[in-house]
Amino acid sequence: MGSPRRCAARVGSGPIGDMPDTLTSRSAPADTPQPDSTRLARLVRRGKWLILAVWIALAVVATGFAANLGDVQRDDPAAYLPSGYESSQVAELVEPDPEHPDSETALVLYTREDGGALTDADLAAVADAGAAVAAGDVVGVDGPGDVTVSEDGAGALFPVDIQPEHADDETVDIAVEELREVVHPAPDGLSAQVTGEAALGVDNSGGDVDAALMLTSMVIVAALLLLTYRSPILWLVPLLGALVAVLVARGAAYGLAEAGLAVSDLSSAILIVLVFGAATDYALLFLSRYREELTRHEDRHEAIAEALRRTTPAIVASAGTVTAGLLCLLVADLAGLRGLGPVAAAGIVVSVLVMLTLLPALLACAGRWLLWPRVPWPDRPRGATEHRFWGGIADRVVRRPRLALVLVTVPLCLATLGLTELRTSADPVDKVPPDAESVVGREALAEHFPEGLSAPLTVVLPPGSGAAELAAAETAVSGVPEIAATLPGEPIDERPSLRVEMDVPPYGDEAQDTIREVRAALAEVVDGTLVGGTPAVQLDYHEAALGDTKRIVPLVLVAIAVILALLLRSLVAPVLLIVATVLSFAASLGLSTLVFTEGMGFGGVAADLFVYIFVFLVALGVDYTIFLMERVREERRHRSTREAVRHGVAATGGVITAAGLVLAGTFAALGQIPDVTVAEVGIGVAIGVLIETLLVRSVQVPALVTLLGDRVWWPRHRGSAKENHHHS
Template sequence: MAIAGDQRAVGSIPAARPAGTVLFSADRAAALFAVQIQPAHADDVATAIERLRDRIAQSTSAHAGLRGNVTGEAALDTDNDGGDVDGPLMLTSMAIVAVLLLLTYRSPILWLVPLLAAGMAVMVARGAAYGLAEAGLAVTDPSSAILIVLVFGAATDYALLLLNRYREELARHTDRHEALAEALRRTTPAITASAATVTAGMLCLLVADLAGLRGLGPVAATGVVIALIAMVTLLPAMLACTGRWPLWPRIPTPGNPRGATDHRTWRTVADLVTRRPRLTAALVTTALAVAALGLTGLHTSADPLDKVPPTSDSVAGHQVLARHFPQGVSAPLTVVLPVGTDEATLTAVQEAARTVPNVDKAGPGERLDGHSTLTVELAVPAYGQAAAGTIDDLRHRLDDVRPGILVGGTPAVQLDYRQTTSS
């Protein structure tokens, strides 16, 4: 009775509605009912999941021995959502850059100048990414995060080149404007070449099959170009306005370079490379090859459970389903038939689906925009290798019955994503 009451109460939760009947496991130790989340806005999903969990918690607290969990795709996505990561990511990047600049120049003030310029470059780059998205480019959350790190890294790299040369020129010129002009003249070609190389590499992503990767190319390339422009215009302007004092306490002047022109460590490295180029190349290549050996043990997973904290409610619910129900019940496949498919063909497709190895169940689903559908549950873990082979077999078998049939659902989407990225 409590379970039936919970199912009826779902109807009062905005964006949620019960779907189907309550299903009991073969051992009668667990029950399952499905809830469809139909939000008007993406943020409504998390709200609906939270209210569902509150309702289940109220019910279980009133009935001794009864425990409830909310799991499934929407719940897993909610538990995996760490919120807005762009803000913390930007702060982390700024902290790393600040530490690097402090260690490099040992000035309590100088690090603020390139950090401010890099921060401005990031904000402009994010605005440009928004413009690209409005123009129809696929800009994803990972693209936004990568953009922040890439622009901060590139801007810092370019700033280090300019600042180092600027310190050297300050030891040779009394007028800081002359020193800055000479530093800019000598470093701009190297900075531009570096930016051009990275930009060209990023634009190679335009040939990627995945829309998210195709969109990342122009977004990242635009960010690098903005970092370049900021470091050869904004940063020099800020240095010209502030003068020599931000370099305190090691302010180089003609006759007192304060270490600006003394690079003993790097001179030693350069001498070693020029004297023994083959040995140096062999040692560095060997070190890189050893470091790359870790990739041989790289393991990637399409299972959403691997991306969710193991103590979350959705993982606990999934474990209950795995113990008491068929493997594929928590992540079914959706088979979409072409518009106009008759009942005889639908029945034939359903029977063909049931004959595919590792398919536990196949039955009619809801109509979607005029399309008949089937819901297919697997008898194996939905994101493992056995499921991948089953999905491929299912697609070939159903295509023989009726061309144009589509096999979707989260396991199929993850399989397509994995196959596309590895091809």
């Protein structure tokens, strides 16, 4: 039997959420504040149902907008570039109306399985396949082009132009699928592959993956919350809050896309996992402190109010740091990267608002019973104050900080050696899973046909150009050594054009040098000529991404350093933490590179992958720094820095571990997406978050702070706890 006061509190914490938690208030109305009730607790008590109703209404409205998010996404590479680049200007001329895009080309390639030359019977089978495509009423296709046989006689292909009706339909996806149904299976002895830019795009996209990604993220979050709290009920509360945050954030993303920001498939996918992960992180931090405060307060409203007062600064600072880092993306040249900044920042703002309002309201409405079977009480903490495992780790770290520092720093330095395998690539093939049919077909195509056949350049002459200018341009381009063929093309916007095929792989270093030579040669004979086409787009994209990286990385580091300095009121601590973060990022990218190349068989990474992983890993990794250091700073008011570190790690180690596992799990869910770049971002961030969580924030940073002692708070002097008491 418990005390009368505790028994009454248990009655008041049942499913009837407005029942008070104390015996002394049982005869009073639920909303009557107790004499010792704080202002914030009264606000929580009175406003909980209104807050709950407002967020439910927002989620319902946002869901309607979010359902149309796919209609406003922009996923063509040229649309990501600003108009100042030649390739994007050509794309605008070719497709003056983005809502009615130009046709995309698929290539149907036939080779013999034994690698030999095609026989007359084989060629007849290829012609029959072309006739079947023409008669098959493939959506968006008028008919195939002429059959072309390679010079070695071992390959034959015919092109198929696919014309979408508008930018958001699924014509290309359906047409490629129908083409594959027509040409498969090939006659005995022949191998048929549908490749080309259209097929690569289809194999890269995988269709609408947002629903699957949301479901996967929910399952991961639910599983980790169950393991964390070992409660059959409590896990539903942060999961419900995270789901509301995702729905509202996606509605906000739709509004930003309508306002003109470029929202891509990558942005939409990242938004889902980012909000699920970040919102759950904030929920874990709040719930950890709420459970701790329940050991000090009989009234749950008082416990919620105190948890809010203690955690809001850290959560807001954490969200502010991530938001500031994401908004640094606004300086990017790449429209997709630039658009991701506000979209993801809006998701973080929504996450923090939900978890500082809706989550406390849900806890206040329900009561203490949500935490069953491990319900903390003032006379029974039930492990709510310190984590036993991390308490042991903290003791070892502060006892031997140099050893702990070496044991973590040396492996991280060794992991950076993986960066020697890092290779950037502008080839769209490297964005597609290596076993996809379009990739296999592309490799076979390169064995038998000129490299540039699958991705020609488009040269557009200036307005008013005539036959003389066209001949001069053709001569100039043909003089470049790596050009295989130069043919007059159809006029584009009443301007003469050329189709240029290169004799080198269209997306490698040789192709980039060739494009630069072509542009230089044309500038000398016909000023104002533009060179576009997919290889030129990828070159310009690659150069823009590298330029964005040089601007964004230092800007993010400065922004985070300033926020940390203001939060911790120190100049030494931010420098220390930034150095640890950069080392962690380098190690994470090194390990990720080995996973990509050795484990998953991926080729080179996209040039903008570096900045994606950097911004998310650094900004989100600082979350755990803030969670830890804010608690250390709080503990430092009452004890030495060494003891403050020990108590800080013991108190936050469990929640940081749980938060890191949740965030890593949600980002790892991106690995199921066929777009290799998206998968690489998810895997890279997941690896980095685990390193941050398990090694950097829980061992390396505490060891560094312990070694530096009070110098870590410079220029603000902190004496011992006794000295502080004496001076006060």
